Amino acid sequence: MTELLLLALGASLVNNFVLSNFLGLCPFIGVSRRFEAAVGMALATLFVLTLASGLSFALWQWVLVPLGLEYLRTLVFILLIAGVVQFAEIMVRATSPLLHQLLGIFLPLITTNCAVLGVALLNVDRQHGLLESLVFGASAGAGFGLALLLFTALRERLDTADVPRAFRGAPVALVTAGLMALAFMGFAGLGAR
Amino acid sequence: MRFDTSPAPHVIAGYTVPRVMFQVLFALLPAGMAHVVLFGPGLLLQLAVACVTALLAEAAALRWRGRDAAPALKDGSVLVTAFLLAFSIPPLLPWWLGALGTALAVLLGKHVFGGLGQNPFNPAMVGYAILLVSFPAEMTRWPVPMDVEGSRSWSELARMSVASFYGADLTTHWDGYTGATALDSIRSGLDLRYTLPELLARGDIAGTLGARGFAWINLAALAGGLYLMLRRIVRWHIPVAVLGGLLVPSFIAHGLDSGNALGPAMQAFSGATMLTAFFIATDPVSAATSDRGRLWYGAGIGLLAWIIRTWGGYPDGFAFAVLLMNLAVPFIDRYTVPRIYGRQP
Amino acid sequence: MAARPTFPAGLALDAHKQQACGTPIVELPLPPQVVLALDQGTGYSAEPVVTVGEAVAAGTLVAHAGHPYASAVHASLAGIVVAIETREAAVPSGRSVCIVIDGNASNRIDDSVRPVADLAALSPDELVQRLRDAGIAGLGGAGFPTATKLAYARNLGAHTLVLNGAECEPWICCDDALMRSAADDVVLGALILRRAASAERCVIAIEDDKPAAIAAVTSAIERLRDEALTLAVVPAVYPQGAERQLITAVVGVEVPAGGLPADAGVVCQNVATAAAVAHWATRGEPMLSRVVTVTGSGVEHPGNVRAPIGAPLAALIAASGGYRDTPLRLIAGGSMTGRALPSDEVGLTKSMNCIFVATRDDIGSRLEAVEVPCIRCGDCAGVCPAGLLPQQLLRAAHADAHDTLRQLGLSDCIDCGLCDYVCPSQILLADRFRDARRRLQEAAAMAQKAADARERHGLRKRRQQEAATAEQQTFESVRDRARRPDDDSAGDSN
């Protein structure tokens, strides 16, 4: 139990996927202009990450390893993630076409979100079991969502700030993301003692 | 007869931002005096370099934007940033690090976002965190305070401070004069499996209320903070929440495991506790805006500082705790809008 | 009497009342001309019923209240109508159609001005109608027609009439003076208003910094011995006299956002309005005059003046000894919500409770203010009596973000000006909010119009479709009928 808790804490805060490992930066920058869209993205990523973690573990454990096809893992995982993402897209379009509009290209791009593939590969590398994989995936997703929502709320505030012209838009967003990463360094070493 | 028109209200109280800022500077006076008495005149040198750098950076940033720099320089806000940073860094820091930290605080922490009132992060803490991450050795080397038993003299401390300010290598002359802060020593002691009572029994760590040296500075900062509350510059929500967020968990943890967990008195009067609670966390620009939001914000800072002090990689977690809660402020503001008259909650 | 708890927030302000309050009410000599604005401050105008050149007597109806938010206007001076034209006026829009009457010395009083003999026999509905005909409007500052407010109160079943004698705004003391000199009128008017509103009880609320008024009203109530009538002393905290805040302080309920006081079972009237009602009941006089405070460091002898509606402000100031020093602003109202007027040629309106002639001594704090960026200190939120976050509203107003403005409750701002008052960055918050509120109202009106158009367009399309279907059916039935006798053509339908 403590192990799982530490795993969750590590994946969501200490080694936050976005702010410490720099995985999944494209939606982090791309879908952080509107809070509603960010909430949608956070939920979609959480869904995809958790589902992909479980399924990739199953594929790895019960198909690739028994058949000696470990070298196929990148290919197979991407295929799997693409499928899950497509499913998420169908769901989003059915429930909220506005969200579908807002997420735009970034929804299918979850497929090539390095955070998702990263979680699947890290699960294999660290030899996580099924439960561990699911917890790792879900907490990575939660950490991504947390960072995304905090960042979006910050950017909405910056929208009305008197930012120098040279820094308006992407530059100030990147500076902010950098300072967020700096703040998250405060978690460094947490749980190591 | 004809008259000019102008919108109501026609009379205002006449409070001004400079008045607020200079009251804050004034309230830092007792802490500054305690600092100088206990740690030597290093603080004054740091203050000088920080103030000069801050004013230059502010003027340069405004000039570059084509704006009038004079009112901004006079309003005192950038001096508050300089003071808070100078109070946070060790008094032995070489001048160029103090200048670098201040310049980064003002430029990266404030003017990139548009200057006064626009910065989401506390500029002084931005500067401090960058220095701490980039120069960990210099940033954790403090003079041994005067209230630790030994045969050190203040004038020797002063000579060392000046030498260190210009970058002299301290190990040759003043080896026994420098050391880690109390919180730092306790951390490393605990890592080496000493128990807390054993560590506190050593004369160089704990005073009556908290860490040697820092206990007095914290008391002085508390006095200055109470003055600000009396003058209604600072309202009670943030300081109380910060102290609550830090002290409640430390009280519980100390009760459960007095061998390893610091007690509330030690937590309250060591490190940057009081400075943060009354001067840093209360910076309104980077704090939450409603009363309820400020309680969450303050409690978050206290709790995160406790977590980082207890389990984290840094001895005093306040700078990071403040930055972490700064970035949560817009999020907190979103969910803590007070009830409007005549509306259902 | 102990002060009772009050609404949250607010601020005790420097009252500046001693300037004008020392002396008794002065009667203004009849001016040679009056300028009667047909918009008396609500933004809705009465319709003229006289023509240029017509002779009128004091009390003659000159404009009829067509809209429920407009109030009837009567000639306050006997004479000749010399102009009906749009002029500069002391109303929010700055201009109004005005009826200008040149006085003659006849002082003729209209025949309709007779004491109301059958007062006790009038039903509440009749009372309300008579008050409407008499042009009685709120004298507290908004000028809203009293009859319309009473009608709302009756429709929604208000149980309490609150008589507003708080007079929280700095510099103004006309209500105070009136209560001290004519407390019996106030109490009598209160009883008539209570009956017209069909309310169970009436509470007269006075701020605790007016002990003389409290004493006068207390003894007037004792003389009357009516159990439905009580006095409530409220703390002198600005904006205690704002309708919603006073209701919360006195009755302990909140008026729902976007609703009327009557939704909370309360109707609120000003004490001066009550005195005017008593005036009407005892003498039959429609609303022809009011008491107004003339004050500020820019007038020689500050004081309270009873003047005919429409009297040029210059005449009022002359009666107070004229200008002194360097008057910089001519403000209709007090220092917090008063409106700076461009000229002293405009006529007194029913809603004008104060003429504040301000010099640098009075308004220097505002003149010298230098605006700097908001530092989010939150002092404004700490004093806002509506519980708003002005600092957040400012950002939203700056970005013109309508949804955010609505969410943050811009429409619940009562325009009290306290946020401006305390702001260390000295930002003109109240003015920005006024501007944003106007934009929001315009957007809402446009949205309403679009919604109406959408509905009508939808109805039209449905009607066209139905018509097309009906035509098709008619065509088919005619065709079928035409086909039936001739069986050979059956194959043609393919």
Add this chain to the structure above:
Amino acid sequence: MNAGAILIAVLVAATLAVTLGVALGWAAARIEPNADSLVERIDALLPQTQCGQCRYPGCRPYAAAIASSAAEIDRCPPGGEATVRALAELLDRALRPLDPEFGVPKPAQVAWIDEARCIGCARCLPACPVDAIVGTSRQMHTVITRQCTGCELCLPPCPVDCIELRPAPAVSRRYSQPRAA
């Protein structure tokens, strides 16, 4: 590596692909996209003049075209810059100026019939998209100002050019709360 291993690898990948494809195809067919709610939210931001300047027969068809990305958001001159901004914000699309091809914004206007010149031909009645013109054959017509959207669609059918557009009256003020006194 032998041929068998390659075959197995290909088989595994292919099986996975086919399985996912079938599952997705089934899901796509079963779960209906729900486009109407988006069209409604876009329609709510359009000014409802029904003027057709966007070259769609009314505001709702234009909203549908925006929702399906068939049309850009810059085609509505009556809504002006404010509408483009609202649409850009709703859909998180880039702000762009109005396309002058579809007309230029004008101040709000309403139609007005010169009743002296009107011959009562009733041709303008069916042209009005919101039924804001009243009148019948050989009777004078008049425009209900409050309901007119200023779409100008009644101008072309009029044989005697007796309809002109005038500035719209200011929007009516609502009862504003009594102020603090």
